[in-house]
Amino acid sequence: MPHSQHPRHRTRIHLAAHFPGVNSTTVWSDPHSGSQIDFASFEHLARTAERGRFDFFFLAEGQRLREHQGRILELDVAGRPDALTVLAGLAATTDRIGLAATATATYNEPYELARRIASLDHLSAGRAAWNVVTSPDAWTGENFRRGGFLPREERYERAAEFVEATRTLWDSWAPDAHVADRDTGVFAAADAGRFAHHGRHFGIDGRFTVPRGPQGRPVLIQAGDSEDGREFGAAYADVIFSRHGHYDAGRAFYADLKGRAARHGRGPDEIRILPAVTAVVGATAEEAQEKAAWIRRQQVSPRNAIQSAEQVWGRDLSDLDPDGPLPDFDPVADGASISRGRVRSGTDPLETARAWRELAAAKGGLSLREVVIEMAAHQTFIGTAEHIADRMEVHVRDGASDGFILVPHLTPTGLDDFVDQVVPILQERGVFRAEYEGTTLREHLNLPIPGPAAGHRHDDVAV
Amino acid sequence: MTTGHPHLGVALDGAGRHPAAWRSPHARPADLFDPHYWVALARTAERGLLDFIRLDDSLGPPSARLPGRLDAVSVAARVAPTTASIGLIPAATTTHTEPFHVSTAIATLDHVGRGRAGWWPKPSRTLAEARHFGRKPVAPDGELTDEQGEFVDVVGRLWDSWEDDAIIRDMATSRFLDREKLHYVDFEGTYFDVRGPSITPRPPQGRPVIGITVDGPDTLEIAARFADVLFVDASGPDEARRLRDRAHAIAEGNDRDPAELRVLAEITVHLAESEPQARRQRALLDARSDVPVPDGLAFVGTAAVLADRIAAWYTGNAVDGFTLVPGVLPWDLDRIVEDLVPILRDHGLARTAYTADTLRGHLDLPRPANRYAHT
Structure with missing residues (x-):
């Protein structure tokens, strides 16, 4: 050879x-x-x-x-x-x-x-x-x-x-x-x-x-x-x-x-x-998809969804309904400091907020929590x-x-x-x-x- | 002295305490870096049924002739799952290291050993060690001891920085933790500031057992303030009793209950079936050593005579127990376990079974309350 x-x-x-x-x-x-x-x-x-x-x-x-x-x-x-x-x-x-x-x-x-x-x-x-x-x-x-x-x-x-x-x-x-x-x-x-x-x-x-x-x-x-x-x-x-x-x-x-x-x-x-x-293993493709969706929901509790949004928006959002729409205002500029000790993607919060809104709209009006679930899914x-x-x-x-x-x-x-x-x-x-x-x-x-x-x-x- | 028998631990290091121990036919010098040696x-x-093994360490060669040694905390963690009851007290140094790292390493050893961890904090006093770090010159002894005390203090705070019930897994509020039960230690000292809390939940024993070597008034002071176990060198029972009385007085002056201190005398042992045999073995080693053999309380003789000495010190209320330092490993450890302990047991001076599953339990020390808990 x-x-x-x-x-x-x-x-x-x-x-x-x-x-x-x-x-x-x-x-x-x-x-x-x-x-x-x-x-x-x-x-x-x-x-x-x-x-x-x-x-x-x-x-x-x-x-x-x-x-x-x-x-x-x-x-x-x-x-x-x-x-x-x-x-x-x-x-x-x-x-x-x-x-x-x-x-x-x-x-x-x-x-x-x-x-x-x-x-x-x-x-x-x-x-x-x-x-x-x-x-x-x-x-x-x-x-x-x-x-x-x-x-x-x-x-x-x-x-x-x-x-x-x-x-x-x-x-x-x-x-x-x-x-x-x-x-x-x-x-x-x-x-x-x-x-x-x-x-x-x-x-x-x-x-x-x-x-x-x-x-x-x-x-x-x-x-x-x-x-x-x-x-x-x-x-x-x-x-x-x-x-x-x-x-x-x-x-x-x-x-x-x-x-x-x-x-x-x-x-x-x-x-x-x-x-x-x-890796999410299922007996059938459908079962695996269901299981994966269920894991995604478990990963993002309603409070976790709010917290993730707060990390982007850089301010307290505890008044928001996680099952309601995304905030209708823009993130504060230096919101990055609200959360520490997390590996950050380093993206601009305004950009992230825009991406989230686009996703919510594209999928027919996702709630805040649904958006976080989608975005967090790795x-x-x-x-x-x-x-x-x-x-x-x-x-x-x-x-x-x-x-x-x-x-x-x-x-x-x-x-x-x-x-x-x-x-x-x-x-x-x-x-x-x-x-x-x-x-x-x-x-x-x-x-x-x-x-x-x-x-x-x-x-x-x-x- | 609540147990009715002296506490007994053994110090393990290299091939034994004697500088030429590794050249003894009873030693296993090729195996010193093999985990199975330490497990055995x-x-x-x-x-x-000893209370603990104590593992020495430093951030430099143990000696010029025998320049190798594994990290003691790691060795302790390696043997933890292969044993069920015995306490594990590794040295970790306090001069060039980070209190935060040492606190989590010892806390983790306590988690791995399910409540059997201790810690022997030791300053690094040599220029050689300082050069391995290249950060600072060797400080005067008093300063190193002062730093050691500060180090031990902050490590204890970090162990308490999680209350025992900080993990709540509360589904109703989606909270894994209750942050009210986590505490910033906000330690500001002469040698370092540490914010906390620890990244490691409170260890099973609350605080692993701290054993400090007393080699002068400064170390006696910090040991009586911060240690559970005091390792003392004493020329005889009278000196040991004096040290113990002083430690108790210092503890009381610092609002500690003296009954929570265990003062253990170090005895280096060279054992054999007869005293002449023990002397011959020791003399052979002395002849093979090209460095002076350190002084200190060395016992050369039979297990029976050693048992008498232990009984005399203990019943004379001089100490709470002993750290036996085998002159040659595994030889003298075998003699301790096979010959000495049965004699002590016959005299009611050694346990017949473990009655606790933590090191604090073996030492009859209570699980400490958390300094930050309000309840």
Whole structure:
């Protein structure tokens, strides 16, 4: 077979499980909704995903409780654990599935965070991943001693240097540096853990205390979608957590990211692009649609609808009837500050209000709540198990993604249907593993194990 | 001393307390970064029905010869699901770290361990650690202790920042939370300001157990104010009793009930079937150590004699219990569990079964009221 630069692979889908988040997409009013904080909930979802032979289990983070109108937001699920600590616990109750923690580069220091993640890698026998995020606001910083925040343009610069420093630390023990020879009295190579990183944001040196982990380096995940975020991901990430789950947007994003990666000298197989998606499985297409509509209504209670409108209109709308029409006045200009701690789309409120009105009119006069339900709907795959398997296969075959991060709406049983019904079909078709083939997350993702200190020593970097 | 028996914990770190422990034929130096090593140690300690394991940590190498160590909170979380009862007290440092992160990590350990978490807050006093962060020079000892006290104070507030019944899931009003039961801590200190509330709901124990090492008047002061457990080094029962009396007096001066303090003496142990054997083993290690062996109260001998010493201190009302520090792991931990504990049990000085399922329960400490709750 002729060798080509981009060999054609058979379709191979990668799957990850996202623990339900602290926003209105997580439905707590359902009688089956369990605790968002009991360890048993994390165990259930992680074990379900492992039963489904998923690549990894994912935890998000947010370092301040969300607020609305200057007060703690009451309507949505809130309260979550320290991700790395829960994952260390899950390392005991799972065997193979990867364990991915989100942690901000803004309110951490490389030495401490690199050490915690490297420890997780040892404690899980090579299953750790870090989703690196940045925190843009001084509001979150009020919880931290180093609460100062950075101008937007410096966020990724600092994050990139943070990642560089972290890699230096992870590479500071040679693979054979842990000698443990009783007779000669050499526990570790003389230079084990020795490191130095001196840059604009971090000036650190000394000795790192965690030997090189079972998968060389923990897997790096990145989710930023801005221009800077994409460049950062293309340069450093093993996995891109994408928000482009739909086919066309997915293909565009995929091509863009892999193109950027190539410009950073990285092959298309060195980076996995996984969008966050939802899947609603039904026995028939109609049943699935009904179920999806019911979930959408559960996600947007009447009060939640008002709150969403307040986020756009930037003012109190508690007098409004959620089952009545949209406000007949325009949003206030700087209404963005009414709600904090939420990932914002960054669009202009006037524009959003116009879009909402157009939607209401186009669909024959939707109520405020109906509009919010329509706008909030991020459901990706709805249908029978066969249909969802078809669509997933097509997405990956056509380069819309390398797989999916499934975000269930229910804690902790929200992936049961998918794992019981869709996964077996994917496995039968040979597009998803029937058994784990390796033990480390890098092996699951089919990513190379990085050589020690290869490729990013200071003198190797083209400036 | 409400239990009628001394509280007993063990300190686990690397291959044991002795600088050359890892070179002992009884040690497993190749396994120090393997989770199964830590699981086995924790299970052994639990088999001995001990109150807790304590896991040391720092933000630098434990020693020049043995420059590796895993993050202690993570190790504690890793062993939590593999054990059912034993308390887990990892060190987490207070000098270069964020109180907010430490508060959520320990709270989470308490959720993972279902009420078995503790925390051993330790300052980082070395230049080496400061250089790993590159933010500030090494502060004088007094300042580091002062910061440690402030750190512990704010962490306790963050644990209380969610009342126990803050999650209401009230369908009638569509509210998941009752915001009246969440509290901004608005801590303004010398070393940091923290707004709160925590992102993590109140831990099962209300507040995980805080154990502070007392190594001088400053640390005695903050320990008596903020800690549940005081780890003390004492040359003998009289010194221990004096420290305990002073801790009680400081607690009372700070409106704390002294009955809620547990003063535990540290004893490093090298155990064997006979005293000459124990001495031989210890001497072999000393000969293999190229650094001075630290002083401190080391016991070298048989479990029977150690049991007598424990009984004497305890019945002499000098301490509430002991943190036993194995000279070599797993060897001395095995001797503690297989030899020492049965002797203590025969004397009515060790429990015959766990009677509680939380660390506070083992220590006979009440679940603390929430400082922010009005009711």
